[in-house]
Amino acid sequence: MKCKRCKAQAAVALPSHNTAFCPDCYLDFFSRQVAKGIKDGAGCGFDKEPLFTHENRILVAVSGGKDSLALMLELGLQGYDVTGLHIDLAIGESSRKAREVVERFCAAHSLKLRVVDMAAEGLPIPLVKEKLRRPICSACGKIKRHYFNRVALEEGYDVLATGHNLDDEIARLFSNVLRWDHTYLGEQGPLLRAENGFARKVKPLWRLSEFETANYAFLRGIDHHTMPCPFSKGASFNIHKKVWSDLEEAMPGRKLNFYLEFLEKGRAHFAPACQKAEEALGPCARCGYPTSSGVCGVCRIKEVVTLP
Amino acid sequence: MTEESKKPTEFADTAPCHENTGADIRVRLEPEGRDIVLPKTGTVARMLQGFGLRPTDCLVIRHLTQGGAELLTHDLRTRPGDRLTVRKVASSG
Numbered sequence: 001m002k003c004k005r006c007k008a009q010a011a012v013a014l015p016s017h018n019t020a021f022c023p024d025c026y027l028d029f030f031s032r033q034v035a036k037g038i039k040d041g042a043g044c045g046f047d048k049e050p051l052f053t054h055e056n057r058i059l060v061a062v063s064g065g066k067d068s069l070a071l072m073l074e075l076g077l078q079g080y081d082v083t084g085l086h087i088d089l090a091i092g093e094s095s096r097k098a099r100e101v102v103e104r105f106c107a108a109h110s111l112k113l114r115v116v117d118m119a120a121e122g123l124p125i126p127l128v129k130e131k132l133r134r135p136i137c138s139a140c141g142k143i144k145r146h147y148f149n150r151v152a153l154e155e156g157y158d159v160l161a162t163g164h165n166l167d168d169e170i171a172r173l174f175s176n177v178l179r180w181d182h183t184y185l186g187e188q189g190p191l192l193r194a195e196n197g198f199a200r201k202v203k204p205l206w207r208l209s210e211f212e213t214a215n216y217a218f219l220r221g222i223d224h225h226t227m228p229c230p231f232s233k234g235a236s237f238n239i240h241k242k243v244w245s246d247l248e249e250a251m252p253g254r255k256l257n258f259y260l261e262f263l264e265k266g267r268a269h270f271a272p273a274c275q276k277a278e279e280a281l282g283p284c285a286r287c288g289y290p291t292s293s294g295v296c297g298v299c300r301i302k303e304v305v306t307l308p
Numbered sequence: 309m310t311e312e313s314k315k316p317t318e319f320a321d322t323a324p325c326h327e328n329t330g331a332d333i334r335v336r337l338e339p340e341g342r343d344i345v346l347p348k349t350g351t352v353a354r355m356l357q358g359f360g361l362r363p364t365d366c367l368v369i370r371h372l373t374q375g376g377a378e379l380l381t382h383d384l385r386t387r388p389g390d391r392l393t394v395r396k397v398a399s400s401g
Contacts, residue, residue, distance in 0.1 A: 001381045011379040015364065020381060065399050167398075211364040214397035218367055218379060226339045226395075241398060249362055 012215045015252040023219050030208065030216045034074050037207040041191045051191055051202035056158035058082045059199075061148050062105075062113075064098035064225035066217040067163030069105055071205055073220060075161070076111055082161075083112040085151055087144050090117070090124035091230065098225040105223065114155075116147050122302060129231060131304050136231045139301055146298040150289065152199035164203040167210045170255050171240040173262060186274025189263055196281050197290040207256065331388035338395040346386070353382040359394065369393040 001010040003022035010020035021029055041049045052058055058075065062068040062084040075082045086102045089095045099115065106113040118124050123143055129136040152160040169188070176184045194200040205213060217224055232238075248255050283289065284296035291297070333346040337359065346355065352368050363382035371377050371391040386392065 001383045010381050013363065013381040013383070023379075066397075067399065209364070210397045210399065214367055214395070215379065218369065218395075228339065238398070245362065245365065248364070 011219070012212075014212070016209065016248065016256065018252065026215060027219055030212065031074060031078065033207045033212075034071075034204055035078065037190065037204050038202075049191070051204055052080070052159045052161075052200075054079060054081075056081065057156065059085050059114075059148075059152045059155075059157040059160050061144075061160065061162045062086050062102050063163070064101040064105075065163070066222065066224040067165050067168075067205060067210070067213045069102075069163075069222050069224050070213045070217045070220070071161065071163040072105075072111060073109060073222065074216070075204065076109060083114060083157070085148065085160075086113065086115045087147055088115055088117045088119070089140065089144075090119040091126060094227050094230055095125075097227055101223065101225040114151060116151065118143070121147075123298075123305060125231070128301060128305055131307070132301065139297075140231070142297045143301065146289065146296070148201075149197075149199050153197075157199065159200045159202055161202050161204055163205055163213075165205045165208050165210055165213055166255055166259060167241055167244065168237075169203065169206055169259055170244050171237045173259065174240045174244065175236060182270050182273030183277045186267065186270035186272070189267060196278055197283065197288075206259070209255065333386050333388070333390045333392065335392045335394055338393060349386045349388060349390075351382065352380050352384050352386065355386060356382065356394070361394070361396070364397075366397055367393075367395045369395060 001013055001020045002008065003010045003025050004019045005025045006022060008022040008025075011023045012026045013020040038051045041051050058080055060068065060072045060075065060082050062072055064086070072082055072084055084102065084106055086099060088099050103113065103115075105111075125136065125140050125143075128139055128143070132139055148160050148162075151157075169190075173185075173188055176188060190203045190206040192198070192201040208216075216222075244255060277292065280292045281290045282292075282294075284291045284299055285294055286299040287296060289296055289298075295303075333349065335344045335346060335355070336342070337344065344359075353363060356363060356366065356368070368380040368382075369377050369392060370380055371393070377393075380386075380392075
């Protein structure tokens with residue numbers, strides 16, 4: 001197989017784009033896809049506004065996985081002002097290794113890094129899991145989002161960027177459709193504007209699949225964290241991703257097409273439900289961050305964790 | 309070569325259980341950390357099919373004898389003596 005551009009030996013074949021690239025042309029393709037994702041924002045219609053500009057201070061949530069590290073490196077190479085934010089979840093060996101990877105990566109590429117330690121915040125995830133007695137993934141996600149938002153707002157960043165890729169977005173969209181969750185469907189997309197105590201949130205890798213970011217990470221020599229979270233076994237998003245991989249194999253390009261069509265034709269229909277939910281938000285009585293229930297989810301988790 | 313000897317052999321790092329003639333293809337599966345020996349060459353696509361994987365489920369990395377590594381597309385053939393890593397791309401939380 002030859003590179004579609006320069007005819008050298010291909011290193012990456014992309015059935016969804018009906019093309020293949022050599023290493024150099026692939027890195028160029030990847031950069032262009034990220035740049036297009038940033039420039040188009042939500043990708044279509046009235047939402048077509050850039051996710052951020054070179055004047056913005058960008059906080060990048062970095063877990064240590066390939067996607068977040070690839071995002072941070074690529075944004076840095078494109079000249080954006082980026083700072084990494086790593087949440088140390090205190091899940092034993094898994095978290096220790098992830099933190100090491102992130103610290104080493106940022107040092108090697110001279111990138112700024114901020115670490116928030118959940119053990120120091122009184123919310124080590126194993127303890128949260130033990131006390132809550134319900135699936136931990138949603139609580140862990142809630143805690144991470146809370147601290148992403150908090151650091152972004154309190155430390156004056158213009159935007160919070162996450163490494164969510166097309167597969168993540170499709171899995172989430174699919175999950176929201178399976179539950180017909182109007183509120184989540186109304187706000188899903190690569191851009192969430194800052195409002196009501198929430199920082200502006202963006203997903204610059206929304207046009208790129210996991211396979212594409214994995215190839216980029218390899219070709220850039222990114223040493224990333226591969227140890228799976230010991231608590232995520234059987235999580236539904238893994239099942240949704242598998243369903244979509246089967247569909248994509250039979251119909252190459254279907255993932256990106258489905259997502260783009262949702263942004264263009266589907267999302268607006270759910271916007272009223274989303275607006276209603278936003279109107280119900282008020283500041284948390286304890287921490288001041290937005291909630292629809294007086295005391296926010298994270299403060300309630302903290303309360304449960306501190307019970308004897 | 310018998311039919312039995314054509315089958316892939318799983319081996320542990322510290323205790324090789326397959327006689328290495330130098331022509332075997334050794335494959336490390338990540339993130340599981342499993343090692344497999346394939347006794348004969350074939351296309352990357354065919355090898356992945358044997359592991360129950362699609363070409364876009366993983367990277368196929370060939371470790372070069374002179375150092376470094378390269379990516380293989382699914383149409384390429386493995387070579388005798390290849391040292392490969394098959395790295396699944398799906399993040400799992």
